[in-house]
Amino acid sequence: MLAAVRAQLGGPDAPDLLVSSGTEPLVLTSMLAGELGLPMAYLRPKPKEHGRQKRLEGELRGSRAALIALNPAPETVEDNRQLIDEGGSKLAKVIDIPSPSGRGLGRGQPRLREPSPLPSPAAAGEGSVAGVAKVLLDIGAVIIRQDPPFRYVSGILSPIYTDCRLLISYPEKWPVILDALQARIDEDAIVGVATSGIPHASVLAHRLGKPLAYVHDEGIAGYIQPDQSLVIVEDLVTTGKSVLECASALRQHGFAASRCVAIFTYERRQPSLEAAGIAFEPLADLATLLETGVAEGRFGEAERQAVLDWRRDPQAWTAAHEQ
DSSP: OHHHHHHHTOSTTOOSEEEEESSTTHHHHHHHHHHHTOOEEEEOSSOOSSSSOSSEEEOOOOSEEEEEEESOOHHHHHHHHHHHHHTTOEEEEEEEEOOOOOTTOSSSOOOOOOOOOOOOOOOTTTTSHHHHHHHHHHTTOEEEOOSSOEEOTTSOEESEEEOGGGGGGOTTTHHHHHHHHHTTOOSSEEEEETTTTHHHHHHHHHHHTOOEEEEETTEEEEOOOTTSOEEEEEEEESSSHHHHHHHHHHHHTTOOOOEEEEEEESOSOOHHHHHTTOEEEEEEEHHHHHHHHHHTTSSOHHHHHHHHHHHHOHHHHHHHHOO
16 A cells, blocks of 8 residues: 555645555554655644644645545645645646555564664764754744743643644754654554644554554554564554553553553653652653753743743642642
């Protein structure tokens, strides 16, 4: 299927941007973006209640977009076209993915592909904690402001917002993060936390030739076996709630979920994950991000101190800044 979709992307109207219409085509879109070195984004069918944008995840950093969709209705295509136009791009073509036939989804032995060639090593230091923090700063993923503050999905107010979803739209920066994640994975299978962890997990699974799955409302999508070791991949961990929900669903289906790797966290130690028996390994944390940001002149000491004040007691900071 990947080869069939790739073949449709050529021609005189070849796109310079890939857009996933919803979650279903997100795995395939992510694999293609990673393979072809193109920026990507995905469109939510419904707006979310938090974050900087409501339906668009990533950025529309291209002039000719290919919309990758699963049996889209005409009204869905038109709706997505309008969102793409509003983002400053144009819809060049629609790639219609047929619904899965169900073949290969049973308990039979899955056929694994050969691992893809590994990417060229990142420049020295790029995959370090400070290097990962610098990538997030370079793409504008970090915003610090106190008036008004940001409200997280948990309800907590904060002076800092880190949008790791922007990484998928920067193919020149994304591989640095993927390389760093890849160096920390030796499990048999990879599970992405829906939806923000799916693009990273998809590209890593494609690179390494490992089975991929993700947890959604209806259960587990993908094929993994109970005796396989799993690693959960997430982009950002704040309280650990999404990782815990993912691990709980996996365990209910008989899978051992005991390790999570993430791109960024506000607190390197996550008591909720520790209590659930989940080892947690982030690439970068808040302290390094703030130190790197001040050193590079991205923000001042006053802003750094405001974030540290919040980090010491988020609940008290929230109460003090509620209208």
